[in-house]
Amino acid sequence: MAENKLADLSTKFAIQILKLTDNIKGHYSLSNQLERSGTSIGANIREAKYAHSRPDFIAKLQIALKECYETEYWIEIAQKAGLISGDVAKTVLHNCGSIRRMLISSINTAKENKDVKR
Numbered sequence: 001m002a003e004n005k006l007a008d009l010s011t012k013f014a015i016q017i018l019k020l021t022d023n024i025k026g027h028y029s030l031s032n033q034l035e036r037s038g039t040s041i042g043a044n045i046r047e048a049k050y051a052h053s054r055p056d057f058i059a060k061l062q063i064a065l066k067e068c069y070e071t072e073y074w075i076e077i078a079q080k081a082g083l084i085s086g087d088v089a090k091t092v093l094h095n096c097g098s099i100r101r102m103l104i105s106s107i108n109t110a111k112e113n114k115d116v117k118r
Contacts, residue, residue, distance in 0.1 A: 006102050007049070010042030010064075013095050017071070020092060024083050034074040040067040041099060054114055061107045068100040 017038030021031040041064045048060035072093060079089035 006099065006106065007042065007045055009095070009099050009102070010045050013099060014039040014042045016092060016095065020084065020088065024078060027078075027081075027083060030074060030078060030081075030083070034071065034078065037067045037070040037074060038096075040064070041071065041096075045103075054110060058107060058110050061103055061110070065100065065103045065107065068096055068103060071096050072100075 017035060021035045021038075024031040024034075044060050044064035044067065048057050048064070051057035051060055075084070075089055075092050075096070078084045079086060084092075
């Protein structure tokens with residue numbers, strides 16, 4: 001159940017990021033990096049669903065977690081540069097943080113249950 005919730009949240013987040021970057025004009029490299037990291041989160045969560053092994057599953061979730069941290073960085077840069085408002089940044093950072101916390105929990109659970117067959 002939590003796995004589906006994580007996949008659903010990451011899909012909604014990717015759409016939110018795509019809409020956000022549509023409004024960032026004249027800063028292609030920043031919007032491109034934000035799009036790539038923000039949409040990569042969900043892609044890696046989906047890949048984890050079809051992992052070949054528990055270590056592969058954990059590795060995919062860890063990549064998604066790294067992408068969360070990168071996405072937060074680009075959002076902070078965009079906000080500090082005045083490309084997005086503080087309110088928009090706060091909302092997007094909150095959503096990204098929710099996904100990040102779920103990923104951390106999932107990774108920790110998977111590591112604790114590493115002796116259990118998947």
